[in-house]
Amino acid sequence: MSGFIPYGHQQILAEDVEAVVRVLRSDFLTQGPVVPAFESAIASHCGVAHAVAVNSATSALHIACLALGVGPGDRVWTSPITFVASANCALYCGATVDFVDVAPDTGNLCVAQLEQRLVQAQRAGQLPKVVIPVHLCGRSCDMKAIRALSQRFGFSIIEDASHAIGAHYDDQPVGNCRYSDITVFSFHPVKIITTAEGGVAVTADPAIAERMARLRSHGITRDPAMMTGEPDGPWYYQQVELGFNYRMTEMQAALGLSQMDRLETFIAARHRISRRYDELLAGLPLERPPNDVSGSRSALHLYPVRLNRDQDRRRVFETLRSGQIGVNVHYIPVYLQPFYAKQGFEPGYCPSAEAYYRRTISLPMFPGLSDDDQTRVIDILKGAVT
Numbered sequence: 298m299s300g301f302i303p304y305g306h307q308q309i310l311a312e313d314v315e316a317v318v319r320v321l322r323s324d325f326l327t328q329g330p331v332v333p334a335f336e337s338a339i340a341s342h343c344g345v346a347h348a349v350a351v352n353s354a355t356s357a358l359h360i361a362c363l364a365l366g367v368g369p370g371d372r373v374w375t376s377p378i379t380f381v382a383s384a385n386c387a388l389y390c391g392a393t394v395d396f397v398d399v400a401p402d403t404g405n406l407c408v409a410q411l412e413q414r415l416v417q418a419q420r421a422g423q424l425p426k427v428v429i430p431v432h433l434c435g436r437s438c439d440m441k442a443i444r445a446l447s448q449r450f451g452f453s454i455i456e457d458a459s460h461a462i463g464a465h466y467d468d469q470p471v472g473n474c475r476y477s478d479i480t481v482f483s484f485h486p487v488k489i490i491t492t493a494e495g496g497v498a499v500t501a502d503p504a505i506a507e508r509m510a511r512l513r514s515h516g517i518t519r520d521p522a523m524m525t526g527e528p529d530g531p532w533y534y535q536q537v538e539l540g541f542n543y544r545m546t547e548m549q550a551a552l553g554l555s556q557m558d559r560l561e562t563f564i565a566a567r568h569r570i571s572r573r574y575d576e577l578l579a580g581l582p583l584e585r586p587p588n589d590v591s592g593s594r595s596a597l598h599l600y601p602v603r604l605n606r607d608q609d610r611r612r613v614f615e616t617l618r619s620g621q622i623g624v625n626v627h628y629i630p631v632y633l634q635p636f637y638a639k640q641g642f643e644p645g646y647c648p649s650a651e652a653y654y655r656r657t658i659s660l661p662m663f664p665g666l667s668d669d670d671q672t673r674v675i676d677i678l679k680g681a682v683t
């Protein structure tokens with residue numbers, strides 16, 4: 298790629314195009330065989346029993362909350378260093394949302410903070426129903442510790458693994474749900490694999506999977522066991538609750554299935570790019586992302602560098618942008634958004650999140666980033682910080 302270098306970009310090969318075109322020429326554009334095939338591929342990759350594919354990770358987070366019984370009067374907690382969707386899902390259900398500060402080095406939910414807040418919440422009788430840890434940049438949170446807290450304080454866990462398909466935790470694929478109730482992945486084009494728009498919720502629990510599948514399609518069931526009374530006939534279905542049209546199309550699933558064949562290649566390419574950044578940025582006045590801890594493998598969705606405190610982040614950012622480098626910032630703490638400020642959150646609420654935000658810049662990171670383009674990124678960054 299010449300000219301502008303984005304921070305993330307999909308890789309589409311001829312085989313992806315052919316897979317989508319095959320579906321376009323087939324009988325089913327939606328509700329055919331390819332979505333279930335894609336779901337099986339995801340479930341088998343994760344080593345989990347059930348996968349429910351939907352039209353976005355945002356939708357997946359929504360039906361995940363509903364399937365765990367989140368409703369008015371309930372509390373959901375998440376990380377402030379995330380995309381707004383991780384928090385909005387609680388509000389869609391009529392619940393309230395709160396934010397737990399992050400660890401300063403990884404930007405992931407801080408387990409010590411979480412524990413402290415849970416102890417306080419228990420005293421006040423205000424424990425959360427669900428906690429949503431976010432695997433920032435594709436690095437898993439400390440799920441064993443969060444699981445232990447969930448058992449002690451009685452909340453459910455949804456992993457927002459939008460960045461993290463292909464990541465490992467505890468030497469196992471993220472998404473196996475050993476330490477959570479549900480895990481959600483996003484397939485937006487900047488993420489690890491893409492379906493254009495799309496997402497999936499995986500779970501080991503058959504009842505949760507069934508509920509999410511029903512909510513994905515209007516709350517309708519064709520299972521006589523779920524119906525009130527006897528079916529009127531073979532055509533019969535019943536709407537048993539209020540659901541949505543969150544279905545994924547067959548074209549999206551075909552693209553996703555084709556992309557899943559290259560998941561390992563994508564992760565390997567991201568690790569190669571990350572190692573090259575690590576080498577070539579050594580010695581600059583900035584912090585590189587922390588390395589993987591034993592048993593874990595980041596999916597490396599993002600490569601954020603954190604500038605030293607005396608650097609002017611805005612000037613460095615603008616220098617990179619004028620050099621046609623599509624750097625970005627992940628993320629503005631969610632509660633600083635005007636919409637959340639209106640709910641009573643004030644600056645200073647999560648000091649580590651705000652410190653993380655003030656210094657961070659995401660460098661280009663995607664499998665198709667060439668060595669030459671990466672060198673250009675590094676050269677401009679060097680010029681800007683030294």
Ligand SMILES: *Cc1c(COP(=O)(O)O)cnc(C)c1O
Binds near residue numbers: 356
């Ligand atoms: C991208 C993203 C989402 C939303 O994903 P969509 O598929 O675009 O709805 C949610 N959470 C995080 C952390 C994300 O990065």
